[in-house]
Amino acid sequence: MKGLFWAFLLAAGLTLVVGNPAQAQERSATRQGFELAPNSGKKILVFRPSISVGAQSTGGLFEPNGDWTDKARTNLQAALEKAQASLGNAVIAAPEAYGDDAQTLQEHLQLFAAVSDAVIKYQFFVGNRLPTKKRDNKHAVFDWSLGKGVADLPGAKDADYGLFLFTRDAYGSTGRKVLQVLAAFGPGLAVKSGQHEGYAGLVDLRTGDLLWLNADAAMGGDVRDAEGSEKRIHQLLEDFPGSTPPKAQPQGPAQAKP
């Protein structure tokens, strides 16, 4: 009975505090029929990644940290350039956009975020999957698109594919870690400390079709340092079409560094 009571308390009190219990939250998919041969001389345009890094307060609030975010941006950029060799294709950074171009770009960045969010919610992970998308999963169908408008994005004319990256990290604060330990030893509650999500997507710059998407709700690699960023980029681009098979490091199940 007591166990049940605790479970009820957990639901009542810690809902705000505790996120979803960590499930297997790593998945990628490739559009049917899409293949990218290594060294095929294709050009990949990388759009400005969406990066935010902060801490997680004891109560579970995201505390943005400007310094960490800046570091992560630099580190991830460097790691991406380093990883380029293993991608087997040329990676170029999207040029700075002005005027109407900037508006179109902004709309497409938001559109990509909305589409990948839909893929992650309604096709990838258990919970909210739509019946039609479950059927797609059975037949290995991965059919999403941003529309032909991507062809007009700045820099799109000189490249074949567009790469979008997203990471969001909340590192558990000291208070959060203490709460985690006490909750585990006291009432035996599971409190999650830290949250590390990321996804990466490849889009055909002619048709707008989403060719590949990799999402991971529990990513590894500390983006605040160079080494961790390499690991993160490696995880983000895991199963990237056309990447050289022997991976940089052997990967166990995705494990977030606290």
Add this chain to the structure above:
Amino acid sequence: MIRRSTWWAAAAGLLLAGPAAAQPAALPPPYQGAYQPHGVDEIGLWHEADEEERQLAASPLRIRDERLTGYVTSVLCATVGDDRCGSVRVYVIRAPMFNASMTPNGTMRVYSGLLLRLRNEAELATVLGHEFGHYERRHTLAAFKERRSGTDAVAWMALLTSLGASYQTMQNFQNFQLAVYGGFFRHGRDQEREADKLGIAYLNRSSLRPQSATVVWQHMMAEAEASASAKGLKKPNFRYIAFAASHPPYAERAAYLAELAAPDGADRDDGTERYRAALAPFLAQFLDDQIKLNDFGASEYLIQNLATAGWTATLWLKRGDLYRTRGAPRDLAAAADFYAHAVQLDPTLAEAHRGLGLSLMKTGRPSEAVAPLQTYLRLRPDAVDAGMIQTIIPGGPQ
């Protein structure tokens, strides 16, 4: 009992230790020079705000009109002073709601629905001064810190409660949680009051009429009443504070703003003419967006209110659109009448001819509808619906 009370005492101890220590020394105000944020929290919030602003600058929701943005900025400068307003970037957003907001890094968003509802420069200054007050007093940072210490306390309390679980401790925990959340909302309302007071203080020192501040909220109450009465709802209570209310109630704001307005400012200019001239090019679009909210009472109130300075062709046209959109037969008869007024004032207003023709067609007067529809096609030969209008003119395409 003893065991239980020990837990609560321990919890209280944690609560006291929880909140972050006070700021060590007074920081310069965020508007001074090229102020740079201090401390992890402020830097983090500014960083997030910078990222949002980067997106906002390229957002299709922005009204990219240098004259309008320049006008709003000039009113802000006239309110808070040139030394302060230089730290703010104003963005006018196309959204038909009464709202404006300010982020910690000095990004000011002004909604088109706000501009539509205000009547003069002094009223605009009331809102801009209020938003600047939030920025000046670092309200976002304070609210963030408070939410953090509050949720921290709830987390510890949840842990302690689950250790000494009983019906009573759980009840206590739930009360505690409600009290903490209620505190967030209450402090939020207190921040709004503080910003209101700063705003009116700026207005008192400016060259604009501070008595206009209270009028903003009087009109908001009148609009809410008009909206409720058109829907058949009972009159809203303008003094009631809901648990999760983000702002103080209208009546309270109207009352203290009236009280705080400097009496010697009553003869000052409120800038009605300048305001009307600046908004004139956007009035039709803003009214269009308002009509699409499907809030008949409020839209009719706003149009009537704008018309107190005299009916213009645009106002008649939009009133016609409002009635024709609701579309009951009696509305169409009224709409035809309003469009006729618009056409009379401005015979070149193509949309008014179109609306008139379509309303007459639907009220069983197709023969009268032919002339206005043909006029519409003559004035707008390239209109997207030209083909469709031609097919409904009796006698077929000409």
